[in-house]
Amino acid sequence: MFKDKPPQKKIIHIDMDCFYAAVEMRDNPQWRHVPIAVGGNGPRGVLCTCNYKAREFGVRSAMPNARAKALCPELIIVNGRMSVYQQVSQQISAILHRYTDLIEPLSLDEAYLDVTDSPFFYGSATLIAEQIRRDIYNELNLTASAGIAPNKFLAKIASDENKPNGQCVVTPENVSAFVANLALKKIPGIGPKTSEKLKAFGFESCADVRVSSVAKLHTIVGKFANVIYQRSFGIDDRALETSRVRKSLAIETTLADDIDSIEQCQAILISLFSKLQLRLAKYADREISKQTVKIKFADFKQTTVDIQSKSCLEAVFIELLQKAMTRANNRKVRLIGLSLGFTEQLSHDKQSQLALF
Template sequence: MRKIIHVDMDCFYAAVEMRDNPELADKPIAVGGNGPRSVLSTCNYLARSFGVRSAMPAIKAKQLCPDLVIVPGRMDVYKQESRKIHQVFRQYTDIIEPLSLDEAFLDVTDVTFCGGSATLMAQEIREKIYQTTGLTASAGIAPSKFIAKIASDENKPNGQFVVTPNDVEGFVANLSLRKIPGVGPKTAEKLGHYGFVSCADVRKSSPKVLQDIVGKFALSLYQKSHGIDDRPVNTDRIRKSIGVERTLAQDIIAHSDMVAMIDDLYEKLLLRWQRADKPSIKSIGVKVKFNDFTLTSADHQAEAFDAKAFLPLLEKAVARGEQKSVRLIGLHLGLNTQEGQVNQLALQFDE
C-alpha cells in the first residue's frame, strides 16, 4: 500500500505577487496579459469569488470583477521559488513527480520521518515551504495518485486532507465525475445525458456500456470510480513536445502576415529547443485558431526543421478555415521520447 502526498501551492503565481507587493493582498488580482486578446494564467481567491478563473480572457474577467488588478507574470521569479519548494520535497524523498512549477506527487511509502506518518510529513513540508518562501501550500494524502490529487483540493487554501485506505471506498463513491481527471465539461455533459453523474452511478454500470459513451476512456473511468489507480510516482516525466503560440491583438487574413508570424514564432521555438539541449524530434506542426474559435493543426514527420519547413503546414491548416481570419498561430515539435533525455521539470526551469 503506497503513501502518496500531492502538494499543490495555493494560487502560486498570484501568491508570489501578493507576497512581493503587500498592497495587493486585499485586492482581487490576476496574473496575465491585460490586452484585448489576453488570457489569465491564474488569480487569487478573492478574484475567484467573483467567478474569475485561470485561462479566462482578461476582458471577461474584468466584466465579472471590474476592480480586478491584472499584473504581468514574472516567470523567472516563479521558477526560482519553485526550486526552493522542490528542495523542501527532497528533504523527505527522492521519489518526486513534478506536474508543474507549483505541484508534485511525493511517494513517502518507505520514509521513516515523522514515525512514517505521511500526514505529519505533509504538515511539515507545508510548514517548511512557508518558512522558506512565505507561500502557503495545500496537500492531499492517499494510497494513490488520483485520490491524493483530488484530496489536495478539499481544504484549500493552506490545508490538507487525508484519505486512508479504509476511507477510499466511501470517499470515491460520493465523488462527482467532474472531479475525475480526464472528465471535462463536455465529457461530463455526455455522461450526464446517460445518467452518470457520480462515481456511484458508474459503479452500477460496466466498461462495455461506458465505452459506447466515452470510448477508450471507459476502462480508466470505471477503475477510478472504484478507487483503483496503480500508477507509481514517476520520477522521469518526459516531455513529449515543445511549442510556442501567440494570440493576436487583431485577427489577420493576409498570407504575408501569417508568414511573418511563423518567422517570429520560429525564433522563439528554436530558443526553447536549444535550451532543452536540442532533443531529437520526430515531427513538426502548426496550430491555427480562427476568428470563430475553431481550432485545427497540421503535422508531419521530420527529423530536422527550419522556418520554411512550417510554411506548407501553415497553408494546409489555414485552407481548412475557408477564408476565415486567424486569431492564433502556434508551432510545435514532437520529441523522440525513446531517448529519455527530455525531463519535464528541467524544461520548465529552463524555458
Template structure:
C-alpha cells in the same frame, strides 16, 4: 508477501502565481489580483482567492474577468521568479523522498511509503512540508494524503486553501460516490458532458456501469474510469516521467487573415519551438498545428513522419503544409500554436532527414 499500502501526498500551492505577487508587493495583499495582461486579447494566467470570489478564473479572457470584478488588479507574469520559488519548494520535497512527480511549477505527487526521514505517518510528513514551505517562501500549500494518486489529488482540493485532508485505506469508494464526475482528475469537460448524457453524474453512477459499457463509450480510458469509481488507481508516482510534447502558442494583438501575416507567425513559432527542442536535445515525429478563430472555434491538424523533425525550417514547412488546406481562411485567426510530440532523444534522431521530410510537400 503482500505489498505495503502506498502513502501518496499531493501538494498543491494555493493560487501560486497570484500569491507570489501578493507576497512580493504588500499593497496587493487582500485585494483581487489577476496575473496576466489587461488588454483586449489578454488572458488570466492565475487569480487570487479574493478575485475568485467574483468568478475570475485562470484561462478567462481579461475583459471578461474585468467585467466580473471591476476592482481587479492585473499584474504581468514573472515566470523566472515563479520557477525560482518552485525550485525552493521542490528542495523541501526532496528532504522527505526522492520519488517526486512534478505536474507543474506549483503541484506535485510524492510517494512517502518509505520516507527519507522517520515520521509516524504521511499526514505528519505533509504537515511538516507545508510548514517548511511557508517558513522558507512565505506561501501556503494544500495537501491531500491517500493510498493512490487519484484520491490524493481529490483530497488536496478538499481543504483549500492552506489545509490538508486524508482519505484512509478502504474509504476511497465511499468518498467518490457522491462527487460529480466533472470534479475527477482525468475526466475533462467534454468527457463529463458525454457521461452526463449517459446518465452518469456522480461516482456512484459511474460505479454502476459495467466495464464493457465503459469500453464501448470511452475506449482505452474505460479501465481508468472503472477503477476510480471504486477508489482504485494503480499508477505509480513517476519521478522521471518523460516529457510528451513541446509546443508554443500565441494570442495575437491583431487578428491574422492574410497569408503573409500567417506565414510570418508560423516562422516565429517554429523558431521558438525548435529552440526549446534543441535546448532539451530532443525532437519529435508528430507536428500539430492549432488554430483559433475570432469566434473561438478551434481546429487542430497533425502530421506524423517516420523520423523526427530535424530543423526549424522543416518544422515551419510542416506547419505551412497543415495550414494550406484551410486557406483562404473563412474568418480571422486570434491564436496559432505549434506542438511537436512523439519525442525522441538526440541520440535516437537520424543524422539528416530534412530533405526527405521536405520532399513530402513537393
C-alpha cells in the same frame, strides 16, 4: 511459502495555492487583499491564474481579459514574471527533496511524492505533508495544499478538498466512501463537455458508474471508459514517473466556453506558450524535433498540425494554429493544445556530462 504483501503506498500530492498570483501578492503587499490575476495585457490577453479574491467574482484561468474585467471591474491584471516563478519552483523542489527522492513534478507548482518508505515522522505521510507545507510557508511565505492517499488519483483529488492552505487524508479503508459520491467532473480528463455528455446518460457521480458497466460507458466516451470505471472504484495503479526520458512535452486547456474566432484561439495559444516555455526549461538537455498544435472541436473531433522544428517558437505555433483552423468547417473550438517532440538522444553537452560520471 507465501510472499510478504507489499506495503500500502503512501502518496502525497503537493499543490501550491494560486501560485503565480500568490508570488505576486507576496512580493507586492498592496495586492494582498484585492482581486488580481496574472496574464497578458490588452483586450485579447488571457489569464494564466488569479487569486481567490478574484475567483469570488467568477474569474478563472484561461479566461479572456475582457470577460474577466466584465465580471470584476476592479481586477488588477499583472504581467507574469516567469523567471521568478521558476526560481521559486526550484526552492519548493529543494524542500520536497528533503523528505523523499521519489518525486514526480507535474508543473512548476505541483508534484507527487511517494513517501511509502520514508523514515521521517515514523513513516506518517500526514505528518510529512504537514511539515512540507510548514517549511514552504516559513521559508517562502507561500501556502500549499496537500492530498494524502494510497494512489496518485486520490491524492490529487484530495489536495483540492481543503484549499487553500489545507490538506485532506484518504486512508485505505475510506477509499470506497470517499470516491462514491465524487462528481465525475473531478476526475482528471473529464472536462465540462464530457461531463455534460455523461450527465445526459445519467452519470453524474462515481456511484452512478459503479452500478453500470464499462461497455455502457464505452458507447459514450470511447476508450476513456476503462479509466473512468477504475477511478470510480478508487483504482489507480500508476507508479510515479521520476526518471523517464520524455519523448514529448505538451500542454493543453479545455475551455469553459467554446470559441470560434481565430483571434480568441490565438490569445489562448499565447497564454499556453508561456507555460510551455516554463516547463521546457526543465528539459534543457533535450533537442527539439517537432512543434504541434492540437485543436478539439465542439463535436469532440480533433485535428493536429505539426512541422519539423529545432526550436520552440511562438510564431510557428501561430502559423500551425491558422492552418488547423482552416479545418473547422464552422465548428467551435473546445480545446487547444501545444506540444514539442524531442529527438531520441540527449544533447551533446548532456551526453558529455553523463560520461564524466
